[in-house]
Amino acid sequence: MSQWFMLTLVGKDQAGIVAQVTTALYEQGCNLGEASMLRIGGNFTMMLMIAFDGQSDALAERLQPLAEKLQLQLHFDPIEGELHHHQQSDVLLMVHGADRAGIVAQVTSKLADAGLNIVDLASDVGGNEDNPFYIMQIEGVATQGIERLEQALQELLQQQPDLKVTMKPIDTMVM
Amino acid sequence: MAILEILKYPDPRLKTISEPVTAFDETLQTFIADLDETMNASPGGVGIAAPQVGQFQRIVIVDVSSKKKIKHHGYMVLINPEITEWDGFEIAREGCMSVPDYTGNVIRATQIHLVAQNAEGETIEYDMEGYEARAVQHELDHLDGLLFIDRLVSRRRDLFQRKVYKKKDKK
Numbered sequence: 001m002s003q004w005f006m007l008t009l010v011g012k013d014q015a016g017i018v019a020q021v022t023t024a025l026y027e028q029g030c031n032l033g034e035a036s037m038l039r040i041g042g043n044f045t046m047m048l049m050i051a052f053d054g055q056s057d058a059l060a061e062r063l064q065p066l067a068e069k070l071q072l073q074l075h076f077d078p079i080e081g082e083l084h085h086h087q088q089s090d091v092l093l094m095v096h097g098a099d100r101a102g103i104v105a106q107v108t109s110k111l112a113d114a115g116l117n118i119v120d121l122a123s124d125v126g127g128n129e130d131n132p133f134y135i136m137q138i139e140g141v142a143t144q145g146i147e148r149l150e151q152a153l154q155e156l157l158q159q160q161p162d163l164k165v166t167m168k169p170i171d172t173m174v175m
Numbered sequence: 176m177a178i179l180e181i182l183k184y185p186d187p188r189l190k191t192i193s194e195p196v197t198a199f200d201e202t203l204q205t206f207i208a209d210l211d212e213t214m215n216a217s218p219g220g221v222g223i224a225a226p227q228v229g230q231f232q233r234i235v236i237v238d239v240s241s242k243k244k245i246k247h248h249g250y251m252v253l254i255n256p257e258i259t260e261w262d263g264f265e266i267a268r269e270g271c272m273s274v275p276d277y278t279g280n281v282i283r284a285t286q287i288h289l290v291a292q293n294a295e296g297e298t299i300e301y302d303m304e305g306y307e308a309r310a311v312q313h314e315l316d317h318l319d320g321l322l323f324i325d326r327l328v329s330r331r332r333d334l335f336q337r338k339v340y341k342k343k344d345k346k
Binding site for chain 2: 084085086088120170171172173174175
C-alpha cells in the first residue's frame with residue numbers, strides 16, 4: 001500500500017503553477033488526494049495529499065528542480081492520510097470588523113472554549129490601506145451544541161463590540 | 176419487505192433518465208414498501224428516488240416530518256411528479272445516500288407547485304416551500320439522472336445570505 005504525504009508549496013503567484021506541479025507529480029506516479037490551493041496575499045499556496053509507492057527522498061529530489069524553477073518553497077512530509085471520514089460542519093460563522101490585531105485569536109479562543117471544532121476557516125483583508133477591514137468565514141462542528149456557541153458569542157460581542165458576528169446552523173439535508 | 180441496495184456515485188446508472196409509471200398494480204405497491212423501508216434504514220434520510228435503488232421509474236418518496244418547525248405535507252409517495260411553478264431561490268447544504276461522505280451547497284427554488292400521482296394513480300397537487308420544496312427538487316433530479324453534485328455552487332464564497340440572523344436579534 002502506498003504511503004500518504006503532505007506536499008506544501010508556497011511562492012509568488014504566476015499562471016500555470018498548478019498544471020506544472022500536478023503534471024510532474026502525475027509523471028512520477030503519484031495519486032493526489034484532497035487538496036487546498038489558494039492565492040493568499042499575492043502568494044500561491046498549495047497543500048496536497050499525495051499517495052506514492054516509492055522512496056519519499058527520491059520524489060522530493062525530483063520535485064526540487066521544478067520548485068526552484070517556479071520559485072516555490074517546498075515541504076514534503078509523511079502523514080496519516082485519512083479519507084472518507086469527513087467531519088460534517090453544523091455551524092457557519094461570519095465575522096467582520098475594522099482590521100486590527102487580535103480578531104482571530106479572540107474569536108476562535110472564545111469559540112474553542114465553547115466546543116467549536118473548526119473544519120474550514122477563510123479570512124481576507126478588504127478595504128484599502130487607510131481603512132482595511134477584516135472578514136472571516138468559519139465552518140465547524142459545535143461539539144457542545146450550538147446553544148453553547150450562542151452564549152459564547154454574546155460574551156464575545158460584549159467584550160469586542162467592534163466586531164460583527166453572525167452565526168447560522170448548517171442544516172445538511174440528506175436524501 | 177426488503178432493504179434495497181443504494182447505487183452510489185460514480186455508478187453510471189445514476190445518470191439514467193427514468194420512465195413514467197403506467198401500471199398502478201401490486202408490483203408497484205410492493206416496490207414502494209421496499210423503497211420506504213430503504214429510506215428509513217438511512218439515518219436522517221428525508222427522501223428517496225426509485226433510480227437510487229436501480230429501479231428506473233418516476234417514483235419518489237419524500238417525508239420531512241421529522242424536521243421541526245417547518246411547513247410540510249408529511250409522508251408523500253409521488254409518482255410521475257412534475258414541478259409546474261417555481262419561485263424564489265435559496266442556497267443550502269445537501270447530502271445524498273448515493274454520494275457518501277460529501278456535502279455541498281445547492282441553489283433551489285423556495286416555493287414550488289407540484290403535480291403528481293399517488294400510489295393509487297390519483298392526481299395530487301401540492302404547494303410547497305422551503306425544506307420540503309428542496310427535498311422534492313433533489314429527488315426529482317434523480318429521475319432525470321442528475322445528482323446534487325451536478326448543481327454545486329461554491330462552498331467558500333456563498334454565504335447563506337438569506338435567513339442569516341444576527342445574534343442579538345434572536346431570543
